[in-house]
Amino acid sequence: MVLQAAVIERVASKPVKVAEAVEASARVHAHERLNDRAMEGELMFFLLPESGCAETTGSPGPELTGGEEGPDARLFARVPARFPHSASLSLDSLAVRVRTPAGCSSGPPAEGPVSSGAPMGRSATPVVVTGLGPVCGLGVGLEPFWQALTAGTSAIRRIESFQTGSFGCPYASLLPEGFDVRTLVPKSYRKGTKVMARDIEIAVAGAHMAVQSAGLVTRGTDGATSVTIAPDRFGAHIGAGLIAADIDELTAALVTSKADDGTVDLGAWGSGGMNNLTPLWLLKYLPNMLACHVTIIHDCQGPSNTITCGESSALLSLGESMRVIGRGDADACLSGGAESRVNQMGMMRNWFSGRLRQMPAGAEGPELVRPFDPDAPGSVLGEGGGILVVESAGSAARRGKAPLAELAGFGASQSVCADTLGMDLSQNGEDIAAAIESALDDAGMSAGDIDAIVPTGCAVPEVDAGERSALERIFGARLGSMPIATVVPNAGFCGAGTGALAACAGVQMLATQSIPARLNATVTPGLDAAAAASRPAALRAVLVLTTSLGGQNAAIILRRAS
Numbered sequence: 001m002v003l004q005a006a007v008i009e010r011v012a013s014k015p016v017k018v019a020e021a022v023e024a025s026a027r028v029h030a031h032e033r034l035n036d037r038a039m040e041g042e043l044m045f046f047l048l049p050e051s052g053c054a055e056t057t058g059s060p061g062p063e064l065t066g067g068e069e070g071p072d073a074r075l076f077a078r079v080p081a082r083f084p085h086s087a088s089l090s091l092d093s094l095a096v097r098v099r100t101p102a103g104c105s106s107g108p109p110a111e112g113p114v115s116s117g118a119p120m121g122r123s124a125t126p127v128v129v130t131g132l133g134p135v136c137g138l139g140v141g142l143e144p145f146w147q148a149l150t151a152g153t154s155a156i157r158r159i160e161s162f163q164t165g166s167f168g169c170p171y172a173s174l175l176p177e178g179f180d181v182r183t184l185v186p187k188s189y190r191k192g193t194k195v196m197a198r199d200i201e202i203a204v205a206g207a208h209m210a211v212q213s214a215g216l217v218t219r220g221t222d223g224a225t226s227v228t229i230a231p232d233r234f235g236a237h238i239g240a241g242l243i244a245a246d247i248d249e250l251t252a253a254l255v256t257s258k259a260d261d262g263t264v265d266l267g268a269w270g271s272g273g274m275n276n277l278t279p280l281w282l283l284k285y286l287p288n289m290l291a292c293h294v295t296i297i298h299d300c301q302g303p304s305n306t307i308t309c310g311e312s313s314a315l316l317s318l319g320e321s322m323r324v325i326g327r328g329d330a331d332a333c334l335s336g337g338a339e340s341r342v343n344q345m346g347m348m349r350n351w352f353s354g355r356l357r358q359m360p361a362g363a364e365g366p367e368l369v370r371p372f373d374p375d376a377p378g379s380v381l382g383e384g385g386g387i388l389v390v391e392s393a394g395s396a397a398r399r400g401k402a403p404l405a406e407l408a409g410f411g412a413s414q415s416v417c418a419d420t421l422g423m424d425l426s427q428n429g430e431d432i433a434a435a436i437e438s439a440l441d442d443a444g445m446s447a448g449d450i451d452a453i454v455p456t457g458c459a460v461p462e463v464d465a466g467e468r469s470a471l472e473r474i475f476g477a478r479l480g481s482m483p484i485a486t487v488v489p490n491a492g493f494c495g496a497g498t499g500a501l502a503a504c505a506g507v508q509m510l511a512t513q514s515i516p517a518r519l520n521a522t523v524t525p526g527l528d529a530a531a532a533a534s535r536p537a538a539l540r541a542v543l544v545l546t547t548s549l550g551g552q553n554a555a556i557i558l559r560r561a562s
Contacts, residue, residue: 126393127322128403128561131214133206134504135338136384136491137173140184141209145501146508150534152517154366154490156380162247162344167351168358171365172342173382173492175202184208186220189297195283196293198383199243202338202497203290206387207298210334214389215401219299227299228399235302235330236295237320238387239313239337240287241496244345253277294334294387302330310422310548311456312412313337314385314499315556319410321390331395336503338385339495346381346495353549354423355379355460355493369489370521371457372464372529379458382492386500388507402561405507408541409443409557411435415466415547422551424462429469432553436474436545439555443541447474450482450557451539452509454502456546457486457529458493459521463547468527470545483537484529485509489519499546503556506542510560513539 133141137155138148148155155173164170181201182190185208196204211218216228257273259265264273283289288306295304303324307316314337321333341350350356357378359368370376396403415422415431425432440446455467471479487501494501509515517534524530542558 125326125328127325127390127407128393128396129388129405129407129507129558130332130391130396130401130403131210131212131216131389132386132404132504132507133208133210133213133336133388134384134386134501135175135202135206135209136386136494136497136501137175137382138491139176140179140205142213142504142508145504146512146516149485149487149490149505149516150514152490152519152533154369154519155382156365156369156489156492158365159342161342164347165344167347167356169347169356169368169378169380171359171368171380173380173384173490173494174342175383179205181205185297186222189220192293192296195280195289197243197246197284197289198340198343199240199338199385199496200284200290200293202340202383202385203238203240203336203387204293204297206336206338206385206500207294207334210336210387210389211298214391215399216332216389218297220297229332229395231299231301233302233331234298234300235321235324235333236291236298236300236304237307237317237324237333237335238291238294239307239309239315239317239385239496239499240290241308241310241313241339241341242345242349243285243287243289244340244343245285247344249277249281290338298334300334302333307337308496309552309554310550311458311493311495311498312546312548312552312554313496315410315503315544315546315554316412316499316552318388318390318407318499318503318556319412319554322407322410325390325392332389332391334387335390336385336387336500337496337498338387338500339497340383341381341493341495342383350379350381350493353421354462355458355549356381357460366489367520369459369492369519371455371459371486371488372468372484372524372527373459373521374461374523374525376459376461376464376521379460379488379493382488382494383497384491384494384501385497386504388500388503405510405542405561406559407556408559409439409441409445410555411438411440411442412552412554413438415551415553417551422547422549425466425547425551426462426469428466428551429473431551432466432470432545432547433473435553435555436470436543439543439557440474443557443559445541445557445559447476448478450475450541450543452483452485452506452515452537452542454485454487454506454509454542454544456488456498456502457484458488458498467545467547472526480526480528482528483515484518484527485516486518486521486529489521499544499554502544502546503558506544506556506558509537509542510539510558513537 134145184205253276257269291306307313318335321335413434415428515537518532545555
């Protein structure tokens with residue numbers, strides 16, 4: 001018999017042949033963990049008995065009439081009650097256990113993926129990290145980034161480039177003065193920087209630094225006559241945020257569409273005002289343009305994608321790169337995320353979503369962000385992100401590149417947020433924990449194998465509370481003795497770039513066998529997250545975790561390179 005699975009509004013619809021065994025497992029990849037609450041109405045299984053002797057239990061749903069599944073396909077909408085053996089669910093893949101009655105042949109193998117004996121979602125191809133390209137207020141590239149983290153330096157300072165008005169927080173972490181993306185692209189591509197928003201510039205800079213860190217030669221390398229990775233085996237997956245339009249560009253056009261009473265006349269805007277925008281204006285603000293510029297510069301012709309899931313975008317992108325390499329569709333990928341929130345639009349969005357708070361009178365910028373401190377006033381925005389080179393272990397070995405770490409596991413989940421927006425995650429510990437559980441399962445590891453954690457740690461109390469609850473569910477009493485590393489107090493809350501900076505920190509922690517310094521927090525009950533100096537540590541594996549506005553959660557397991 002053939003099991004057809006479809007996840008509504010998700011990209012998972014693959015026929016899976018149940019093996020010729022009394023009991024077999026069919027696996028269908030899904031992008032998010034589906035728990036009991038989220039499953040109903042979202043997950044459908046169509047059981048197609050080829051030989052007429054499939055055995056199922058439970059009440060079937062309505063019979064289908066037509067469609068590629070065939071007129072006799074039966075719809076089962078609630079997985080656990082539908083088959084003789086209960087279905088087990090995990091984050092990035094779904095295992096459904098079906099019994100074929102004794103003596104009943106399931107027929108010849110069908111086309112399409114067939115279940116193997118490997119654990120759910122786990123790749124047979126080890127994926128490693130060979131290059132890091134963090135870009136944020138701490139500096140451009142790995143060296144200044146890591147030096148600042150270990151020294152306990154913060155890039156948060158007062159915003160001078162525009163008036164912050166009533167947004168309550170006049171501080172942010174901005175890229176270093178003198179940052180110029182034109183120095184980080186080939187001379188032949190410098191005209192292309194004219195249509196780069198700040199977010200794109202960060203991604204392009206991160207890719208440049210990551211390629212250098214990994215020792216790769218690409219089309220974007222000055223003087224290159226050959227490349228390290230064949231273009232059709234080189235992919236890119238980059239997380240992006242809601243790119244904020246430049247206020248000066250918009251107002252220069254809007255001012256030509258004013259009515260007599262000073263308001264904007266939409267008719268005048270449509271008939272003439274919008275023509276005062278530069279013809280290529282839109283190309284600066286499409287989220288996929290981060291990946292577009294990076295793939296053009298470095299000639300990445302393999303699988304590419306853009307993920308826009310808030311602060312979880314970067315880790316979700318790393319997970320997608322891991323899957324692409326694991327299934328053999330690429331040898332290496334540029335992966336990560338970037339975003340600039342230090343602009344009027346970015347501040348407005350975060351003010352109204354509760355990420356920014358009114359800062360206490362007399363508070364100084366670098367002291368404001370206190371992750372996991374119950375009395376923390378809120379977070380401070382930043383601009384930054386990073387690109388990592390993730391590569392098959394075989395590819396790295398063939399070119400003699402020692403891995404910095406292994407990308408051992410990936411998991412994701414969706415929080416069912418009471419406010420529907422993900423503004424308050426304090427009651428979503430179980431949902432966030434599901435991402436961690438799936439990543440551990442994907443890596444074939446247990447909670448006891450993790451030695452350190454790099455969480456979102458954004459210092460928004462409602463978000464920190466959700467992460468704390470998730471970590472307590474996974475690690476129990478051991479959590480209090482596990483070192484936690486935080487990046488937001490140093491680099492600000494960088495949106496889609498947050499996970500990329502956290503991943504870069506996690507990789508470097510394994511490579512240097514150390515915990516970076518922590519800033520500001522003085523009271524973090526039950527957590528090793530208070531302010532502390534950098535220190536050495538014996539680390540086998542590091543968990544990196546991000547939550548997001550919108551409720552998407554992502555986790556990766558980084559393992560020390562052997």
